[in-house]
Amino acid sequence: MQNDMPDAAQKAEELSRLIHKSKSGKKWRWIIGGIVLAAIAAAVFLKLTAEPEPRAWVTEPIKRGDLQLTATATGDLKPKRTVTIGAETSGQILSVEVKANDTVSKGQVLLRFDTEALDNKLLQANAALASARANVRGAQASLEAATLEHERTATLAEKDMASRSALDQRRAEKLRALATLEANRASVARAQAEVAAAKTQLSKATITSPIDGVVMTQNVEGGNTVASTLQTPELFVLAEDLSQMELHIEVDEADIGLVEPGQPATFNVDAWPGRAFEAEVSTVSLSPTVEQNVVTYTVELSVDNSERLLRPGMTATATITTGTNENVLLAPNAALRFSPPSEDGAEKSGGFSLSRRRPSPRAAKAAKSLWVLRDGEPTEVPVNIGPSDGRFTEVTPTEGAQLEDGAPIILREQKNKKGAPTPGSKKPSQASKTSDSEDPKKPTRPTKKTAEGDENGAQDRGPK
Known part of the structure; x- marks a missing residue:
């Protein structure tokens, strides 16, 4: 009905121009004008009194379950202990007995001076x-x-x-x-x-290893001359046995209150994508680190590297399990972001609306609302939100609100195959079609094809 109104208006205007040329055009103009106004009034009345077609919604039943609380941060892997070997004497190096990546034992000769x-x-x-x-x-x-x-x-x-x-x-x-x-x-x-x-x-003049470990770096070669008069030169860096390592991460101040020694954790490294390594919180630093007004705390995690897959310096993203909330209402995060689209005429006509949606009074302290499908209509239920694991969020109905276990909560509006809302909602292209048809002298231009290959038909309905 709405699509026929622009064509009727064009024909009425063309007829009016023809009658205007005749001697009795003035009388006919009044008659035609009255007919057009009556037609428009009838169309508006039919639209306002027509029963809106029902919408379709994508829902998911709310459920109870256990919510695992976590804290995520990034850091790098380090040996449990590193030792820097320097020279306390000056002279020419006669021989270097080890090289980088060599495994050494305590007391083993590393270097000899002349x-x-x-x-x-x-x-x-x-x-x-x-x-x-x-x-x-x-x-x-x-x-x-x-x-x-x-x-x-x-x-x-x-x-x-x-x-x-x-x-x-x-x-x-x-x-x-x-x-x-x-x-x-x-x-x-x-x-x-x-x-x-x-x-x-x-x-x-003979330098030996003070620990059992691995030579990380070697900074000298045989024949070099070392002078230790002003500063002790660094010859080697040794790392203790790499079968046990540490992961140092920077945890945000918002999460540090839940982190305690002994909590389990998992982490990933780029060198082994798709594999999760296990760790355990060993130390939570009390000293903050402030960088660009961001406060973090260093947390050390003990890592078992018996497979020797991890190396010092690797960047890791760790997730610490800080606790579990048991038997709580869990709502998908998509449901907390959903809000039903406004009906035609709602809030634009001074409070008059044809929608049958049943809103609930929002509690003053409620941070979010869930929309529950009751009797085929969305019903707003104010809730207080709790912790989230990234997919689900713990929710609690506010005082006076009802939210039953298994209630269907709305995630989004059901779309048809072409990606448009189901019947009952106004298509975005109709407004452009109506505006292009109001002025028959205004040239129209075709729009680009949509993702489904449809074209806007406004050009075909333009003035001929």
Whole structure:
């Protein structure tokens, strides 16, 4: 009926132009105008009083079940322990005994320096020690001689055969001999320390592994010269046994309150798509990390890498299971996004509507609404939403609302085969057809084909 109105209006306007040319055109214009107005009024009346065709909806029954709560974050894999090997001595490297990716054991030789200069330094220290010990023996002999002279002079002084000044001179010589002995003994101790230092330097010319692990990086080769006077050079980086690793992830502050040590987790890496690796939360950091006003917390997960499929530095996306809400109402997320389209004339005619939809009063604190299909009509049910796992969301009806287990909740409106709404809803192309037909002088142009291959027929219905 609505499609015939533009053609009738065009014919009435053409007839009006023909009658206008005649002498009695004025009278006929009034008659034709009245007929056109009556036709339009009849069409509007029929449209308003016509019973709308029912819509079809895609529904899914709401169900009860267990909702698994999770927290997702990204991070990278790291060894449980890494050791940086540096050089405490300077010199030329004689040989490198290992290379990157080699497995090493504790005490295994990694590198050897040329020890010629260190050997000479040890020989000099031993010679200085021997000289100091000889000086001690000479000082001991001098002390014994001075002690005898002092005793002899004291005996003569008691018999008035030696002066008091001679006795004092012998006592001073004895004290000087004792001081010389003590100084030589100190020289021996210093020489012994120099020998020990030379031996230590010589032992550091051979670098060994402090742990059982794997050589991650090797930064030197045989023949290189190393100078450790200002900064300790980094020669190797060793990682402890890679059969056990750690995954460090940054968890958002909104999720960190639910994360606790001992919770299970799974993670994926790009190197092994489609495979989920298991992990367990070991440490939750108390210190925040703030980057661009985003607060995160570092969480460490223990990873079993006995298959040796994982490597340090791999980026991983981890999902931590933080808890489970049991026997709760679960609604698909699509149902929470759905809202029925407005009926023709609703909210545009001052409250008058022909729709039979039954809205429910929304609670003040309700965040969302579900639309339940009751007696073939959508009925709004306000709900409070809870946690979500990405597919389903826990919902609770607000006070006074009813939501039965198994109630059909609407996901979307049923579409016909061409992708348009089912009968009863206005097609988007009709508005353009009506506007193009109102003015017969306005040229029309064909539209592009739709995805189904249909074309807009406005051009065929244009003025001929």
